[in-house]
Amino acid sequence: MTISDPRLFLTSLFNAAVRAADPLNGIRAHLPAKPKGRTVVVGAGKGSAQMAAALESCWDGPLEGVAVTRYGFGAPCERIEIIEAAHPVPDAAGLVASRRLLKLVDGLTDDDLVIALISGGGSALLPSPAGDLSVEDEIAVNKSLLASGAPISAMNTIRKHLSTIKGGRLAAAAYPARVVSLVVSDIPGDDPALVASGPTVPGRGTRSDALDLIRLHRIDLPAAVIAHIEQPQSEAPRPDDPRFARNEVHLIASAGVSLEAAAAVARAAGIEAAILSDAIEGEAREAAHVHAALAREVLFRNRPFAKPVVLLSGGETTVTLRGKGKGGRNSEFLLSLAIDIDGTSGIQAIAADTDGIDGSEDNAGAFADATTASRLRQMGLVPAEMLKNNDAWTAFDAVGDLFVPGPTGTNVNDFRAILIQ
Incomplete structure (x- = not known):
């Protein structure tokens, strides 16, 4: 089973999570x-x-x-x-x-x-x-x-x-x-x-x-x-x-109920879903390293889950402000993830806040894939420098990958879905 439009699929999982809440x-x-x-x-x-x-x-x-x-x-x-x-x-x-x-x-x-x-x-x-x-x-x-x-x-x-x-x-x-x-x-x-x-x-x-x-x-x-x-x-x-x-x-x-709903939608589309946790905390960029390593393990070695599969997680990561850029914890998670999966085709991801707002801007989060970092470099931007400056919003805005569903009327915190095909 191959998902021909990964972003539409990932959006449908987010929508299912919101409906469940x-x-x-x-x-x-x-x-x-x-x-x-x-x-x-x-x-x-x-x-x-x-x-x-x-x-x-x-x-x-x-x-x-x-x-x-x-x-x-x-x-x-x-x-x-x-x-x-x-x-x-x-x-x-x-x-x-x-x-x-x-x-x-x-x-x-x-x-x-x-x-x-x-x-x-x-x-x-x-x-x-x-x-x-x-x-x-x-x-x-x-x-x-x-x-x-x-x-x-x-x-x-x-x-x-x-x-x-x-x-x-x-x-x-x-x-x-x-x-x-x-x-x-x-x-x-x-x-x-x-x-x-x-x-x-x-x-x-x-x-x-x-x-x-x-x-x-x-x-x-x-x-x-x-x-x-x-x-x-x-x-x-x-x-x-x-x-x-x-x-x-x-x-x-709660996040747990929402992740179960998203998993059900994925399975109905023919993609197995693995819920990693509904209570992930810690630095967003560090959580991204773990998610990226797991996604690569699935992609290259078919373990601990067989592909195609979507990895789901929730909770509330944090961002320690080091720079003066714009962003939120979900976009920061994705920029870190994008750097880690740079050039690794077969991985697409969404991370978004279920209330519809990530940080102080109007986006809930963003999308990332194996081309995100290279597209930023083609525009003369340095992904690692943008991450260092907590400037993930600017990065995803530059490549047109912000996710802007608007206020949802609920709030069970972060929603992350990583599709591996």
């Missing part, structure tokens, strides 16, 4: 019982507007609420207000949204129900500085975290100790109302307490853990931020706090 089915399957009192919706994340629209279509009782999403990621809703704010670096609109959510849950009773719609990206969309910290401090923290190369779990453990809304604090503010959290996970391992820094789901990471992670990853943070975390009052609520006893948490979409 559609929040409607998950929300419908986990609708809570209607309360005696009010039903209040709070939402945060790059998929929260679509989640809100899905909930509205399923819920036939009274409903009110607010959800915050990234600029351009909104969806039409009738009963739930959608606020758009900045991502990945917070802005004033996000601060307004945080205050609105906290005010919305204030004064609820044990007859009331809060439905929390949480997806990846909520950390940046919900700035709410604690103590004497400012929004400028949160912006500085986010910039340092994004440049550090630290895994998302470490970032969110740090973030929740600087906030009045993260780390379960929004759910604590809603007490004694019951909180049902419906979560679309973009976190390797699918710990709901780490998605969007867990505004309604308390986690186990302590302020001591946060300080250890800052030292481990050598994250440069303002002195005021370190001083705040060192104070006992920065400690986030614990999972065994009695205020959370009646609450429920449901994972409604």
Whole structure:
């Protein structure tokens, strides 16, 4: 079996992964019982507007609420207000949204129900500085975290100790109302307490853990931020706090489910699929070396999988900023991969973020194959220098290989597919 149009095939796998992460089915399957009192919706994340629209279509009782999403990621809703704010670096609109959510849950009773719609990206969309910290401090923290190369779990453990809304604090503010959290996970391992820094789901990471992670990853943070975390009052609520006893948490979409859906589409097309992992972390360029080595092993030695085969993986890689170029973790992964498979015909790949945005530009990722590096050199560009400068977006834009599906309405993080024929 030979795929005549590899890019169309790879795109179909991405689309299948996104469809499997559609929040409607998950929300419908986990609708809570209607309360005696009010039903209040709070939402945060790059998929929260679509989640809100899905909930509205399923819920036939009274409903009110607010959800915050990234600029351009909104969806039409009738009963739930959608606020758009900045991502990945917070802005004033996000601060307004945080205050609105906290005010919305204030004064609820044990007859009331809060439905929390949480997806990846909520950390940046919900700035709410604690103590004497400012929004400028949160912006500085986010910039340092994004440049550090630290895994998302470490970032969110740090973030929740600087906030009045993260780390379960929004759910604590809603007490004694019951909180049902419906979560679309973009976190390797699918710990709901780490998605969007867990505004309604308390986690186990302590302020001591946060300080250890800052030292481990050598994250440069303002002195005021370190001083705040060192104070006992920065400690986030614990999972065994009695205020959370009646609450429920449901994972409604994840990378693992999406990869299985993509694998099914590949097999229907006559191509075997191998899922490597849904929880790959680490430097994007280093992860690419491993993927490229495995792809070459399959191509030349027909092991550990027989070709034709498509290798699938998910998770969330990171990029340590070394240069001043433009790009994201998926395009950086692909540029590193392209260098490794240069001239090796028979390998085509896509890497893209399932929310439709990789980094700060409008592409979800890109395509790469054995000709990518040579085409860049023909244009007078040096692939290795572009990788060194974190300039993968410029590289793939130059050769016309960016992948731009637009916002998808969900977010289960990275999707990678490498076709070997």
